[in-house]
Every structure is written in structure tokens, then in C-alpha cells.
Amino acid sequence: MAPALLPVQRVVAPAILSAPRSQPLAYGGVLAGYGLDSNLVKTWWGCFIAGSILSNGAGRIMLSAKGPNVLRGAPAAVVITDTLSVVAAILAILVVRSIYGHQLESFQSAQAQSSS
Numbered sequence: 001m002a003p004a005l006l007p008v009q010r011v012v013a014p015a016i017l018s019a020p021r022s023q024p025l026a027y028g029g030v031l032a033g034y035g036l037d038s039n040l041v042k043t044w045w046g047c048f049i050a051g052s053i054l055s056n057g058a059g060r061i062m063l064s065a066k067g068p069n070v071l072r073g074a075p076a077a078v079v080i081t082d083t084l085s086v087v088a089a090i091l092a093i094l095v096v097r098s099i100y101g102h103q104l105e106s107f108q109s110a111q112a113q114s115s116s
Helices: 003-019 027-033 038-065 070-114
Strands: none
Touching: 038 070
8 A cells, every 4th residue: 555545544444444333424423533523623624625725716816917907806815815724723733632632531541440
């Protein structure tokens, strides 16, 4: 298997395959098992994707501009894109902190059970 697919093969696929069939394989199912708030993940992805699409559009506007009138909306799109990127970065940090907190909590409870 290609090295780029190893994380998918070792992390994502077992999580999906080992999920109970009573849980949907969506944000509320597999990700909820890791303690993630599905709204946080959806908002993060929404900001990331919207920022990427808007960034692509702003870049195309600036590259294909034939005059100053066409460039009028590009700076506003770039500001919105940058804002969405910052929000997505903050939300990504919150997602990682949430995962880390739940992993730490799980590790501590497992350690407490093994010592008793």
C-alpha cells in the first residue's frame, strides 16, 4: 500500500469497520465515539472548505482581471478568505484539544483501573 494511505489504513478504516452497526457512520457515530462534538467538526470543515473555494475564486479574479474595475471585489474576497482561514485554524486547534482531552481522560481511567 502507498505510504500516503497508511494513516487511512491504520486509523480510519479500523475505526469505521469496528463501529457498531447501530451507530451511523457519520459525524454522530464514529466521531462521537472519540468524544468529538459533531457541530465543532462540521463548523471547522465548513470554514475550511468555504475559505478554500473563496480563495480559489479570488485568485482567479485577480489573475484574469482586465482592468481596475474587475479588481474591486477581489480584496474583499481575500479578507473574507483570510478570516475564514483564521477561524478554521482556531477550530482545528479546538478539535485537536478535544481529542487530546478525551484521550488523556481515557488513559487516566484505564491507568486507574489497572492499578486497582
